Amino acid sequence: MIALLQHMLIVPILAPLLVGAMQLFLGERRGARIVCSLASVLVQAAAALTLLYMTTDAMPDIWTEGVGVYTIGSWPAPFGIVLVVDRLSALMLLLTSLVALASLVYSLAYWDRVAPAFHSLFQFLLMGLNGAFLTGDLFNLFVFFEVLLASSYGLLLHGSGVGRVKASLHYVTVNLLASFLFLIGVAMIYGMTGTLNMADLAGRIMLLAPHDRALFESGAAILGVAFLIKAGAWPLNFWLPTTYVAASSPIGAVFSLLTKVGVYAVLRVGTVLAAGNAETSFIDLGLFYGGAATVAYAVVGMLASRQLGRIISYCVVTSTGLLFMALGLRIDALTGPVILYLVSSVLATSAFFMVNGLAQRTRTHRIREAADVAPLPDITYAGFDITPQDPLSPKDEVGIAIPAAMAFLGLAFICCALLVAGLPPLSGFIAKFALLSTAVGHSADAGIGWHAWGLCAALITTGVATMIALTRGGLRLFWTSQGRTTPRLRIIEAGPAAFLILLSMALTAGIAPVMTYLNSAARSLHSPDVYIRVVNGTREGAP
Amino acid sequence: MELVLALAIGVLTACGVWLILRPRTFQVIMGLVLLSYGVNLFIFAMGRLVTDRPPILDARPLEAAQYADPVPQALVLTAIVISFATTALFLVLLMAARGLTGTDHVDGKEPDS
Numbered sequence: 294m295i296a297l298l299q300h301m302l303i304v305p306i307l308a309p310l311l312v313g314a315m316q317l318f319l320g321e322r323r324g325a326r327i328v329c330s331l332a333s334v335l336v337q338a339a340a341a342l343t344l345l346y347m348t349t350d351a352m353p354d355i356w357t358e359g360v361g362v363y364t365i366g367s368w369p370a371p372f373g374i375v376l377v378v379d380r381l382s383a384l385m386l387l388l389t390s391l392v393a394l395a396s397l398v399y400s401l402a403y404w405d406r407v408a409p410a411f412h413s414l415f416q417f418l419l420m421g422l423n424g425a426f427l428t429g430d431l432f433n434l435f436v437f438f439e440v441l442l443a444s445s446y447g448l449l450l451h452g453s454g455v456g457r458v459k460a461s462l463h464y465v466t467v468n469l470l471a472s473f474l475f476l477i478g479v480a481m482i483y484g485m486t487g488t489l490n491m492a493d494l495a496g497r498i499m500l501l502a503p504h505d506r507a508l509f510e511s512g513a514a515i516l517g518v519a520f521l522i523k524a525g526a527w528p529l530n531f532w533l534p535t536t537y538v539a540a541s542s543p544i545g546a547v548f549s550l551l552t553k554v555g556v557y558a559v560l561r562v563g564t565v566l567a568a569g570n571a572e573t574s575f576i577d578l579g580l581f582y583g584g585a586a587t588v589a590y591a592v593v594g595m596l597a598s599r600q601l602g603r604i605i606s607y608c609v610v611t612s613t614g615l616l617f618m619a620l621g622l623r624i625d626a627l628t629g630p631v632i633l634y635l636v637s638s639v640l641a642t643s644a645f646f647m648v649n650g651l652a653q654r655t656r657t658h659r660i661r662e663a664a665d666v667a668p669l670p671d672i673t674y675a676g677f678d679i680t681p682q683d684p685l686s687p688k689d690e691v692g693i694a695i696p697a698a699m700a701f702l703g704l705a706f707i708c709c710a711l712l713v714a715g716l717p718p719l720s721g722f723i724a725k726f727a728l729l730s731t732a733v734g735h736s737a738d739a740g741i742g743w744h745a746w747g748l749c750a751a752l753i754t755t756g757v758a759t760m761i762a763l764t765r766g767g768l769r770l771f772w773t774s775q776g777r778t779t780p781r782l783r784i785i786e787a788g789p790a791a792f793l794i795l796l797s798m799a800l801t802a803g804i805a806p807v808m809t810y811l812n813s814a815a816r817s818l819h820s821p822d823v824y825i826r827v828v829n830g831t832r833e834g835a836p
Numbered sequence: 837m838e839l840v841l842a843l844a845i846g847v848l849t850a851c852g853v854w855l856i857l858r859p860r861t862f863q864v865i866m867g868l869v870l871l872s873y874g875v876n877l878f879i880f881a882m883g884r885l886v887t888d889r890p891p892i893l894d895a896r897p898l899e900a901a902q903y904a905d906p907v908p909q910a911l912v913l914t915a916i917v918i919s920f921a922t923t924a925l926f927l928v929l930l931m932a933a934r935g936l937t938g939t940d941h942v943d944g945k946e947p948d949s
Contacts, residue, residue: 447925458932459937459944466868469868473875481882
């Protein structure tokens with residue numbers, strides 16, 4: 294049993310890889326595809342829950358101190374590739390699988406029928422996400438980033454059409470450039486230190502000769518820029534709103550997680566670098582100013598947008614900016630609330646993208662028109678060896694509708710708006726309040742001064758701006774009734790959005806144990822010597 | 837040798853950067869390709885420039901100085917494969933954009949129209 298549990302670490306990568314590859318051979322058997330996809334996502338959720346449980350030190354005979362290592366092929370740490378799970382990565386895995394479950398179920402109503410490779414691409418995207426959260430090695434971080442980006446290119450194009458192709462052109466170019474920067478940074482770090490393993494790296498920074506040090510730091514800085522592009526920090530994020538609006542609604546829901554991978558990478562690599570020497574870490578006041586600029590850009594953009602999808606995209610940018618501002622203050626006690634805000638904002642924006650997709654249905658009865666899908670060229674069908682067919686039969690168009698669709702839409706919209714704006718009583722408020730009170734409480738002791746007040750001002754301003762923008766969006770959507778119809782919503786579309794909203798309500802209700810866990814996650818991030826010791830310990834423990 | 841390689845990387849990267857700032861999709865893709873060449877050579881150079889030393893163990897004495905660093909060579913292979921695949925995808929996208937919008941401008945419309 295214990296031997297099996299130790300292999301649990303590789304499950305979140307293997308399950309989507311195998312299922313995704315297998316689905317390519319299933320031809321036109323949509324039912325089998327759906328079963329495989331759902332099973333894979335459920336397995337990932339189960340694995341993430343197990344890992345989460347194990348990192349609470351509940352099983353001290355397997356892992357101690359909340360850090361688990363998996364050496365692939367039993368090669369010890371600096372030579373082989375290691376997967377490392379700590380409390381933060383376990384939490385991100387769980388978040389990924391929950392958002393993935395919701396958006397997968399949502400897509401079954403219509404979107405997965407639009408193009409043949411949807412389920413495979415979706416699984417590969419999950420593989421990239423899970424891998425990026427688990428890897429303990431910089432180059433593998435690059436590889437998993439590429440896996441998730443490559444599938445995200447395909448998923449963004451899902452549904453085709455002029456808007457999606459135009460947005461993808463920009464998205465792919467920007468992300469390819471970011472990947473080049475990533476590679477340059479990784480290569481420079483390897484060139485100076487001779488290692489790519491993050492734990493090993495931390496020990497070697499101190500040993501660098503002074504003239505190598507400048508090169509190493511430029512390498513780390515270039516790497517940091519690559520992470521900031523992925524996270525959507527100003528001025529590297531002009532591609533983001535257009536892209537997220539163009540994506541189909543279940544994909545937009547998953548994409549709201551993608552920017553947070555950049556935040557995760559900054560947090561993970563930054564804290565490990567800080568273990569080597571505080572000066573080389575990229576978590577410092579520069580990040581605060583970058584975050585502040587991001588917030589300012591997002592607030593202006595949000596107030597200027599008319600389309601609901603654009604407003605939500607700017608909400609994603611806002612949350613990234615606030616996270617960077619809070620991290621840039623370098624108050625260790627803030628990291629716990631930062632993670633809470635990250636989780637809460639991902640849940641909220643994901644649900645919001647789904648609600649937005651459903652709300653577009655008020656323009657027209659037909660799902661296909663609302664979804665704005667263009668037909669695929671015949672060569673695609675020939676390539677996948679299937680026959681083109683109308684993705685929706687009349688039966689599917691009606692489906693099992695939920696009663697009081699308009700009431701549901703309005704209620705879901707209000708909940709999402711409260712969540713992203715950070716108004717009581719939902720988890721968005723608790724997260725923002727935790728950030729505020731920690732920043733103010735800490736600055737009273739240590740005199741951090743106007744930076745902490747800057748964060749408070751940003752938190753409140755974004756709340757007000759989000760509320761104004763969303764109120765206008767909501768008014769236009771629900772109260773100007775010309776040409777609007779009451780949409781038919783199916784349970785498998787409305788359910789996932791409700792599921793995510795309920796999750797954030799559950800987060801509010803059970804905030805005490807969650808906060809304990811998050812604070813211990815933050816503590817282990819800020820004392821990376823445990824992480825380093827456990828990973829380097831694989832060298833002695835190897836057979 | 838160092839100077840030649842440094843110049844090669846510099847010229848490739850400079851051309852690449854200039855090209856991706858151009859307005860036509862074909863120029864952008866050529867820029868991306870040149871940039872990826874520059875980056876791949878750069879990764880390779882990070883294993884230090886040596887000649888006539890094998891990256892894997894052979895009959896020579898077991899001394900690190902006798903061998904070239906194999907890791908950057910492995911990294912560069914991975915990077916080549918990934919950039920090749922994404923470039924191929926970009927090519928498809930480029931043609932789709934040309935077909936759907938009727939122009940090869942990166943914004944999907946001519947600036948003056």
